[in-house]
Amino acid sequence: MTKKSPSPEAIAAWARLVRVSRQLVERTEDALKANGLPPLAWYDVLHELAEAGEGGLRPFELIDRVLLAQYNVSRLLARLEADGLVEKLPVSDDGRGQTVRITANGREMRRRIWAIYGASIAELLGARLSAEELRTLAALLGRLRYPPTSD
Amino acid sequence: MTKKSPSPEAIAAWARLVRVSRQLVERTEDALKANGLPPLAWYDVLHELAEAGEGGLRPFELIDRVLLAQYNVSRLLARLEADGLVEKLPVSDDGRGQTVRITANGREMRRRIWAIYGASIAELLGARLSAEELRTLAALLGRLRYPPTSD
DNA sequence: TCCTTATCGATGCAATTGCATCTATATATA
DNA sequence: TATATATAGATGCAATTGCATCGATAAGGA
Numbered sequence: 338m339t340k341k342s343p344s345p346e347a348i349a350a351w352a353r354l355v356r357v358s359r360q361l362v363e364r365t366e367d368a369l370k371a372n373g374l375p376p377l378a379w380y381d382v383l384h385e386l387a388e389a390g391e392g393g394l395r396p397f398e399l400i401d402r403v404l405l406a407q408y409n410v411s412r413l414l415a416r417l418e419a420d421g422l423v424e425k426l427p428v429s430d431d432g433r434g435q436t437v438r439i440t441a442n443g444r445e446m447r448r449r450i451w452a453i454y455g456a457s458i459a460e461l462l463g464a465r466l467s468a469e470e471l472r473t474l475a476a477l478l479g480r481l482r483y484p485p486t487s488d
Numbered sequence: 489m490t491k492k493s494p495s496p497e498a499i500a501a502w503a504r505l506v507r508v509s510r511q512l513v514e515r516t517e518d519a520l521k522a523n524g525l526p527p528l529a530w531y532d533v534l535h536e537l538a539e540a541g542e543g544g545l546r547p548f549e550l551i552d553r554v555l556l557a558q559y560n561v562s563r564l565l566a567r568l569e570a571d572g573l574v575e576k577l578p579v580s581d582d583g584r585g586q587t588v589r590i591t592a593n594g595r596e597m598r599r600r601i602w603a604i605y606g607a608s609i610a611e612l613l614g615a616r617l618s619a620e621e622l623r624t625l626a627a628l629l630g631r632l633r634y635p636p637t638s639d
Numbered sequence: 640t641c642c643t644t645a646t647c648g649a650t651g652c653a654a655t656t657g658c659a660t661c662t663a664t665a666t667a668t669a
Numbered sequence: 670t671a672t673a674t675a676t677a678g679a680t681g682c683a684a685t686t687g688c689a690t691c692g693a694t695a696a697g698g699a
Contacts, residue, residue: 358509
């Protein structure tokens, strides 16, 4: 069982992928900070909760969706609740759990973040690659997902 | 001055880029941890220092190369030094600064990390995309770099 | 030369993250 | 039903990160 060594193409692509994605995220986070807005993770959670509608989501459902560790979700939700952006409701059929629902303030915050976030995406991706190239990029990246998924 | 709104293609590509790169890095970090090895950032620094050779590098040179904040580099170097992987030398023509050089132990650690890191890249990229696709991916990502560079 | 400003690198302190574990409830097994 | 095991979510503590600032030396301008 020999460990495989990566091809030069794989190494080059890896380096680009890691560097570029970090830079883009960092630039976006900076833009949010510059506008007095919270980090991207807040947006992700608010976005998922907004999608989920009135029914809300259980924290454990959020975990898979936002790709955060359990304790991070737990604490992030605590901050969001403290800021009145979400509310926690007991759930009738499971005494351990709770349902988290976005509030009106949460929706408003989500809009404000998106104004900056969306503009950042437009600037960093939309302005640099054509729609066709963006589709190609997304397709290639899709093949790297784990676990491997059929698009 | 209207803020632009991103195209659906840009949004989709962004989502893929951020999620996939996070997953891949995380899986690689996990592999390192599972083998009792330090984080990727250690590798990056050791790699740059190994490339730099006997002359070593000044910390501020490291900062641009590894894309870390000044205080992170400062502290990371302190840890590397404490572990005997690098050594700090005073630099003659600048009393403020120092030169950082990789040690023999540092080179050895770099090799050990690469055994896992390289295998991870081979598995996560090399096994999933062809050389041609990897080149396409790298080229598209290259166009997203900041500041815009002529390849 | 004297004074102001810029650069190099370190660090105190607060916030965040990671790890391990805890409490509480639910589910499975006998 | 009694007991063991699994799952939901929170949290104490240590390590790391981010922010602001500091001390020290260099460089630039009067």
